[in-house]
Each structure stands twice: as structure tokens, then as C-alpha cells.
Amino acid sequence: xxxxPYLLFLGDAxxxxxxxxxxxxxxxxxxxxxGQFRMDGCKADMKLPDMTLAEAKAAGAKTLVIGVxxxxxxISKAWKKVLIQALEEGFDLASGLHNLLGDEPDLVAxxxxxxxxxxxxxxxxxxxxxADGTKRSGKRVLAIGxxxxxxxxxxxxxxxxxxxxxxxxxxxRPTGQTGILITGDxxxxxxxxxxxxxxxxxxxxxxxxxxxxxxxxxQGSLFHVSxxxxxxxxxxxxxxxxxxxxxxxxxxxxxxxxxxxxxSLEEVRDLGLALARVANSECRIAGVSINTQHMGDExxxxxxxxxxxxxGLPCVDPFRxxxxxxxxxxxxx
Amino acid sequence: xxxxPYLLFLGDAxxxxxxxxxxxxxxxxxxxxxGQFRMDGCKADMKLPDMTLAEAKAAGAKTLVIGVxxxxxxISKAWKKVLIQALEEGFDLASGLHNLLGDEPDLVAxxxxxxxxxxxxxxxxxxxxxADGTKRSGKRVLAIGxxxxxxxxxxxxxxxxxxxxxxxxxxxRPTGQTGILITGDxxxxxxxxxxxxxxxxxxxxxxxxxxxxxxxxxQGSLFHVSxxxxxxxxxxxxxxxxxxxxxxxxxxxxxxxxxxxxxSLEEVRDLGLALARVANSECRIAGVSINTQHMGDExxxxxxxxxxxxxGLPCVDPFRxxxxxxxxxxxxx
Numbered sequence: 001x002x003x004x005p006y007l008l009f010l011g012d013a014x015x016x017x018x019x020x021x022x023x024x025x026x027x028x029x030x031x032x033x034x035g036q037f038r039m040d041g042c043k044a045d046m047k048l049p050d051m052t053l054a055e056a057k058a059a060g061a062k063t064l065v066i067g068v069x070x071x072x073x074x075i076s077k078a079w080k081k082v083l084i085q086a087l088e089e090g091f092d093l094a095s096g097l098h099n100l101l102g103d104e105p106d107l108v109a110x111x112x113x114x115x116x117x118x119x120x121x122x123x124x125x126x127x128x129x130x131a132d133g134t135k136r137s138g139k140r141v142l143a144i145g146x147x148x149x150x151x152x153x154x155x156x157x158x159x160x161x162x163x164x165x166x167x168x169x170x171x172x173r174p175t176g177q178t179g180i181l182i183t184g185d186x187x188x189x190x191x192x193x194x195x196x197x198x199x200x201x202x203x204x205x206x207x208x209x210x211x212x213x214x215x216x217x218x219q220g221s222l223f224h225v226s227x228x229x230x231x232x233x234x235x236x237x238x239x240x241x242x243x244x245x246x247x248x249x250x251x252x253x254x255x256x257x258x259x260x261x262x263x264s265l266e267e268v269r270d271l272g273l274a275l276a277r278v279a280n281s282e283c284r285i286a287g288v289s290i291n292t293q294h295m296g297d298e299x300x301x302x303x304x305x306x307x308x309x310x311x312g313l314p315c316v317d318p319f320r321x322x323x324x325x326x327x328x329x330x331x332x333x
Numbered sequence: 334x335x336x337x338p339y340l341l342f343l344g345d346a347x348x349x350x351x352x353x354x355x356x357x358x359x360x361x362x363x364x365x366x367x368g369q370f371r372m373d374g375c376k377a378d379m380k381l382p383d384m385t386l387a388e389a390k391a392a393g394a395k396t397l398v399i400g401v402x403x404x405x406x407x408i409s410k411a412w413k414k415v416l417i418q419a420l421e422e423g424f425d426l427a428s429g430l431h432n433l434l435g436d437e438p439d440l441v442a443x444x445x446x447x448x449x450x451x452x453x454x455x456x457x458x459x460x461x462x463x464a465d466g467t468k469r470s471g472k473r474v475l476a477i478g479x480x481x482x483x484x485x486x487x488x489x490x491x492x493x494x495x496x497x498x499x500x501x502x503x504x505x506r507p508t509g510q511t512g513i514l515i516t517g518d519x520x521x522x523x524x525x526x527x528x529x530x531x532x533x534x535x536x537x538x539x540x541x542x543x544x545x546x547x548x549x550x551x552q553g554s555l556f557h558v559s560x561x562x563x564x565x566x567x568x569x570x571x572x573x574x575x576x577x578x579x580x581x582x583x584x585x586x587x588x589x590x591x592x593x594x595x596x597s598l599e600e601v602r603d604l605g606l607a608l609a610r611v612a613n614s615e616c617r618i619a620g621v622s623i624n625t626q627h628m629g630d631e632x633x634x635x636x637x638x639x640x641x642x643x644x645g646l647p648c649v650d651p652f653r654x655x656x657x658x659x660x661x662x663x664x665x666x
Contacts, residue, residue: 194523197562198562232555237558
């Protein structure tokens with residue numbers, strides 16, 4: 001569990017896209033950040049107060065979160081100076097970078113000397129159990145996709161927000177690095193050892209109030225041969241009551257697999273339900289989420305209307321249209 | 334890759350069942366063992382020559398394989414003495430025990446001093462790639478089951494043997510500890526990190542002659558919620574041309590999951606094929622393997638005949654009836 005609130009470290013971000021982790025935190029958990037820390041030449045701006053370490057500390061920040069991707073996979077000397085000073089001034093550090101904070105001897109030594117914690121959210125910090133399949137109280141919804149990177153995390157975050165706006169009880173349950181940094185907790189599922197994947201998701205979504213929804217972040221796709229096992233572990237560990245189908249209509253082949261065509265939404269529905277019902281015989285499809293970023297307004301609208309008619313289910317782009325109709329469908333469950 | 338041939342260490346096995354790893358090596362790769370090493374009180378016997386370390390060395394043995402489960406999860410002092418002496422006399426050590434050889438400081442120190450290797454086959458020794466889904470030459474067959482522990486490894490080993498007896502080209506590809514010790518190589522799939530599961534199976538079953546079959550050891554079950562993700566990674570990494578359905582008819586619930594009923598063989602066939610065809614559109618079911626150990630001869634015979642009629646596929650218990658009819662079915666592919 002990463003201590004909040006954060007100071008967002010934007011470093012020397014060469015462009016706004018390099019700071020997309022910070023942007024995710026800013027968009028979805030603005031209350032988790034007291035300010036931003038920018039170095040010379042930083043081209044990203046979260047429209048948060050620029051703060052020194054001392055100012056952020058005084059404002060209550062507990063953790064410096066690296067909200068920016070590093071160039072060339074190396075933590076630069078310029079960054080190091082700030083990170084070490086942050087540890088010395090009493091901040092924990094949190095990072096989703098490929099190269100780990102815990103592999104940097106100087107950071108490890110200073111963190112130890114100062115009694116601070118280095119959070120590498122790519123590395124599981126818990127010994128997860130083997131799944132036991134016991135039915136848990138509370139409800140769970142999971143986004144599954146025709147492909148990887150079609151908007152499952154965005155859908156889950158937007159759904160969680162829409163549910164709370166309706167007064168429903170919900171918790172976003174992250175299963176990837178960005179989601180974990182946004183909320184401060186979660187399971188880095190792609191780094192969990194095979195035998196414990198489903199168990200880690202049971203751990204992530206414990207028994208809860210009967211009217212509480214866990215909104216579980218999806219990973220991979222049942223139809224993506226590189227990661228399908230991760231997706232199935234999510235379905236069987238999460239034992240969802242509801243699935244949301246996610247799709248990006250302009251994708252010409254599976255991400256990173258030029259020889260593989262995308263499945264139809266019907267195929268994802270049928271295979272997803274058949275597998276989900278092994279763990280939860282009551283599982284149903286709640287709705288469809290379309291990522292229409294490469295479409296115009298009219299095209300997006302008519303595409304969603306066509307899907308809605310074809311499936312008899314609410315269909316929206318949560319970014320364009322909001323996720324309220326998906327939340328409404330879950331409320332009626 | 335573990336160097337063969339082996340000397341099989343049976344230690345102080347309290348009963349023959351405790352030495353089932355040694356028995357597996359003895360049954361399936363008798364050419365891999367020059368002899369057995371037994372301590373006082375050993376109740377297991379592989380009907381191999383009893384040898385001292387020096388005698389085994391002279392007979393060409395390269396590796397001392399721990400073929401017995403240890404009591405209480407501790408490597409006893411009595412064992413240690415033999416293991417250390419073996420390292421000193423030039424043997425590598427190989428083990429599938431839960432407590433690792435590599436976690437024993439004295440064994441590590443002696444192995445290093447003597448230039449020997451400790452093989453803990455529960456731990457991946459390779460950095461596996463992420464699966465890229467490229468179609469590979471050669472053919473592959475995978476056993477999938479209604480449940481865990483229904484005889485998938487036995488089926489694969491028997492099938493490999495029957496195929497070779499027919500003059501077919503085949504290689505057994507282990508994905509679990511016992512299988513790896515039997516052949517000296519393989520992937521400990523349950524210990525592989527999630528993102529690399531399917532890639533590890535691609536690595537295990539590389540391109541091959543068009544008429545060569547990889548016989549891939551199955552793991553878990555699509556219907557076992559604790560391990561289903563591992564099974565799907567096997568299906569998508571292995572891109573099998575043929576599936577063998579495995580079942581144990583007297584099982585009353587899924588192994589370790591009292592609340593979960595076993596699926597029908599039809600359900601396993603349909604879901605298995607639907608998923609396998611994502612990676613290999615030509616995949617078909619080759620036959621059915623029934624574990625009839627809890628049935629009488631007549632009951633076993635009539636059960637297999639009934640399945641055979643129901644599915645229009647060869648159905649055998651490879652232990653009782655041999656696997657030749659399954660090999661024949663693959664030869665006709």
C-alpha cells in the first residue's frame with residue numbers, strides 16, 4: 001500500500017505523453033496529489049501547484065511518485081539527485097518503471113538509512129495464495145476485450161466514477177502498474193507467478209457488502225495468445241457477476257501479432273461468458289464499451305447505436321459519452 | 334539441461350510411493366539411470382543395481398537425482414552427507430523438492446568449490462520470451478483434462494512411447510517437475526511469471542520437421558479456477574494441432590474445490606477446441622484418455638466403449654490398454 005497523498009515527479013518529460021502515469025493520477029484521483037515537481041526542460045504540466053520537496057512535505061505529501069517514463073531505460077543522474085533528496089526529506093518513492101528503484105544501490109542504501117520505502121509496483125509485494133474458488137459476498141464486474149489496449153482500464157475507472165456518482169458502492173481494483181499508482185494499491189498481475197495468478201485476484205477482491213461492486217481492471221484478451229492465460233486467471237479469480245465487452249473498431253490485427261485477426265464482439269461474449277460461468281453461474285454481460293478515438297462524433301454515435309441494437313445491451317464510449325449507462329445497467333443487476 | 338545418465342537417490346524412502354519421481358524415471362526413461370543409491374531403512378526399490386557414488390561415477394553417471402520426497406520439508410543431515418559427497422565426487426545434483434537445493438548454503442558452497450551445478454527444477458532457469466504467436470513447423474499434441482491430476486502426464490508419456498514404437502518422430506515436452514526430471518529438460522510452467530507463460534511453451538516446442546510431433550504435458554484444467562490460466566497459456570503457446578481429452582470418471586468434485594463439479598467431456602472438448610483454434614484453426618480432437626484406476630476391467634472396458642461411441646473417437650486407458658490407438662489416430666492426421 002503506497003501512502004497518499006503524492007507529490008508527482010514529472011522530471012524532464014520531453015512531451016506530455018511521457019507523463020501519462022501522472023496524467024492518470026491527475027485525471028482519476030486528483031485528491032491523491034498535492035502538487036507536481038518539474039525539472040528544467042519539463043514539457044508536461046498537470047495544472048497542479050509546482051512545489052519544492054519541502055513545500056510538498058509541508059502540504060502533507062507522503063510519497064514522491066515517478067509519473068514520467070524515463071528515456072533509454074536509465075534513471076539519470078539528474079533524477080537521482082531529486083530522488084535521494086526526497087528520501088532524505090522523508091518521502092517514500094513509488095515507480096512503475098521497468099528498471100527498478102530497488103536495483104539502484106544508492107537509492108536502496110539511502111532508503112534504508114532514512115527508514116523509507118521504495119515501491120516498485122511492477123514487482124508483487126505480497127505472497128499471494130493459490131485460489132480456492134470460494135464464493136465471496138459482494139459483486140464484481142470485469143472488463144474483457146477483443147484485444148489488449150482497447151480501453152479496459154479507462155472503462156473500469158470511468159465506470160467506478162459513474163457508479164459513485166450514482167451513490168453506488170464501488171472500488172476500482174487495479175491489476176496493472178498505472179492503475180496501482182493511481183490508487184496506491186493493487187496486483188501487478190503480469191508479474192505474478194503462474195500458480196498464484198487467480199489467487200492474487202481473489203486476494204484483491206475480498207468478501208464485501210452485498211451491494212458493493214469491485215470494478216476489476218482487465219488485462220490482455222482471451223484471444224491474444226501472448227497473454228490469454230492472464231485474462232483467464234482474472235476471470236476465474238475475480239468470479240465476476242458482470243462482464244463489460246471492450247473493443248476498438250479500427251484495429252486491423254491483434255496488438256503485436258500481425259497474423260491474428262480480432263475476434264468479433266459476439267465471440268468474446270460467448271467465450272467470455274462460458275468461461276466466467278465456471279466460477280459464477282450467474283455471470284451476465286452488462287454492456288459494451290467502444291474506444292472511438294479514431295472516429296468522428298457522428299461515426300462514433302452510429303457505431304455504438306448499431307452495437308446496441310445488435311446486442312440488446314447499452315453501448316457507449318466512456319470517454320465521449322460517459323459511463324453512466326453502464327453504471328445504470330449494473331445498478332439494475 | 335540436466336546431464337544424463339543419473340544415479341537415482343532413494344534416500345530413506347519410508348514407502349515406495351515416496352519414491353514416485355524415481356519410479357517415473359525408471360518407467361519412462363530406464364536408459365537415463367545407471368543405478369540407485371539407497372540409505373539404511375529405504376523401503377523403495379527401482380530394481381536397478383545398488384551403487385556407491387564411486388561405482389556410479391565409474392558407470393558414467395553424471396547427476397545424482399533426488400527421486401524421493403523428503404519428510405517434513407527438510408533436507409535431513411543424513412541426506413546432506415550423501416549430497417555433499419556426491420558434489421565432491423563430481424556429480425551435479427537435481428531436485429524437484431519444494432525446499433530448494435539452492436537455498437542450502439552448504440550445498441551451494443560445495444557446488445561452487447567443486448564446479449558442479451545444482452538443478453532445482455521447480456525454478457525456471459531460462460528468461461523466457463513473451464509469446465509472439467508465429468506459426469511453427471512440425472506438429473504438436475496436448476492433453477487437456479476435465480480436472481487436475483487425471484492422468485495427463487501419464488497419457489503424454491505413454492503416447493510418446495507408442496508413437497516411437499510405430500516409428501513416428503515424437504518428443505515428450507515436460508511442463509512440470511516430475512516430467513523435467515524424467516527427461517532432463519522442460520519448463521516448470523507453474524513457476525513461470527504470468528507474462529512469459531505462453532512464451533515459455535513456444536520456447537519448449539520450437540519449429541521442427543513437418544512430420545515430428547511434440548507431445549506436450551498438460552497442466553491444470555480450463556475448468557479448474559485455481560490453475561485455468563496456466564492451461565490456457567499452454568494451449569495458446571503450444572498451438573496444438575491435436576488435443577487429447579483426459580478424464581477420471583469417479584472424481585466427485587474438482588480437485589481441492591469441493592464446491593465445483595467436474596465438466597462433461599463434451600464441455601472440455603467444445604471450450605478446448607474454441608480456444609485452441611484461436612492459435613491454430615486446424616486443431617482437432619485426436620482421442621480420449623480415461624484414467625480407470627478405480628474401476629474393474631469390465632467396467633473400464635465398457636466405459637471406454639461408451640465414450641468411443643459417444644464421441645466417435647478412439648478412447649483408451651493408456652495404462653490398461655496402451656496408447657497405441659491414440660498414436661494411430663495422430664498418424665492419420
